[in-house]
Amino acid sequence: MIRFATMLAFSALGLAPAPAQPAPAGPAKAEPETGKHAPRAQVKLLENIGSPFQVYLAGESSGTTFSDANCYLVCDRTSGEAMVIDAGTRSAPLVLKQAAELGVRITLLVSTHFHGDHTGGNALILEKTPAKMVAPAKEAALIAGDGLNAGEKKQLLIYPTPRIDIKAAQGDELKFRGGPVKVIEIGGHSPGGICLFFGAQKLLFAGDALLKGTVARVGIPRAAKTVDPMVSAIRSRLLVLSDDTVVLPGHGPTTTIGAERAANPWLQAPAKTSKSMVAGKTAEKK
Numbered sequence: 001m002i003r004f005a006t007m008l009a010f011s012a013l014g015l016a017p018a019p020a021q022p023a024p025a026g027p028a029k030a031e032p033e034t035g036k037h038a039p040r041a042q043v044k045l046l047e048n049i050g051s052p053f054q055v056y057l058a059g060e061s062s063g064t065t066f067s068d069a070n071c072y073l074v075c076d077r078t079s080g081e082a083m084v085i086d087a088g089t090r091s092a093p094l095v096l097k098q099a100a101e102l103g104v105r106i107t108l109l110v111s112t113h114f115h116g117d118h119t120g121g122n123a124l125i126l127e128k129t130p131a132k133m134v135a136p137a138k139e140a141a142l143i144a145g146d147g148l149n150a151g152e153k154k155q156l157l158i159y160p161t162p163r164i165d166i167k168a169a170q171g172d173e174l175k176f177r178g179g180p181v182k183v184i185e186i187g188g189h190s191p192g193g194i195c196l197f198f199g200a201q202k203l204l205f206a207g208d209a210l211l212k213g214t215v216a217r218v219g220i221p222r223a224a225k226t227v228d229p230m231v232s233a234i235r236s237r238l239l240v241l242s243d244d245t246v247v248l249p250g251h252g253p254t255t256t257i258g259a260e261r262a263a264n265p266w267l268q269a270p271a272k273t274s275k276s277m278v279a280g281k282t283a284e285k286k
C-alpha cells in the first residue's frame, strides 16, 4: 500500500500539463496495479528508427500507469554493443533479457536525470553487465542519493545508483560504436538533466525535457519554479535540430522536432504561452 501510494505520487512527476489546454498530457490517473487491468511491462522494437542500430522500448506505454519511464535499448548488432537509457526497476530486467537474446553486450548505461523512474534499474544493470554508468554532471550526488531529505527521496522515489563512471555535461560527447553521441543539457525539470543526440541517425533521446505535445514538469523538489528557463533551453538547444529528428522521450509516444516545433503549445510564440508559466505550478499541487 505504501508502495502504491508512492507510485501514485510519482505518476504525476513527469509531465507538465499543456498550457491553456483542458486535459493535461501524460499519465495523470493511476489505477491499481493488480488484477486483469494491470499494466503489462513489455519490450518492443521501434520499427524503422535509428538504422543501422535497432532501438527497443521497454516500460511505459502511453496512457498506462506503469511506474517506470520509457527505457530504451540501442543495439548495434555489428559490433555487439548496446546502450541502455533510463533503466527503471521493471524495465531493467526486460532490457537485460532482450540484450541476452540478441547477443549484445550493454556497454553504456545512461540516466537522463536522477528521478527514480529513470534510475531505479541502474544497480541491477551495473551488477549484471560491464556497462559504464553515465549520469548528468550536475546530478551526480543526487543520483547517488546524497543530499536529499527524506521527503524528497520519497516523492522522487530515489534508488541510489551505486557508482558513476562518466559525468556528462553540455557539449560532451559519448562514444558508442566508435561514433559520437552529443550530450545536450536541459535543466529545469531537474538541475541538469541531459538529452542524447545521435547525429548520424537523427535521434534525440530527450529524457523528460521534451515530450510529445508537452514538456517536463517543474515546481517539484530540485526543479525550477517556472518552465521559463527549460523552455528557453529547449528552444536554443533542441529546436535547432532538423525537423526530421526523431524524439524518443522519457514518457509517452515518439515524436519529431518538426511536430513539436509546429504544435507543442509550450514552444509557440511567447505571447501565446505567457500563461503557461503558471500551469506547471498548478500541477505541483496534485
Ligand SMILES: [Zn+2]
Residues within 6 Å of the ligand: 013, 014, 113, 115, 189, 208
Ligand atoms: Zn523526471
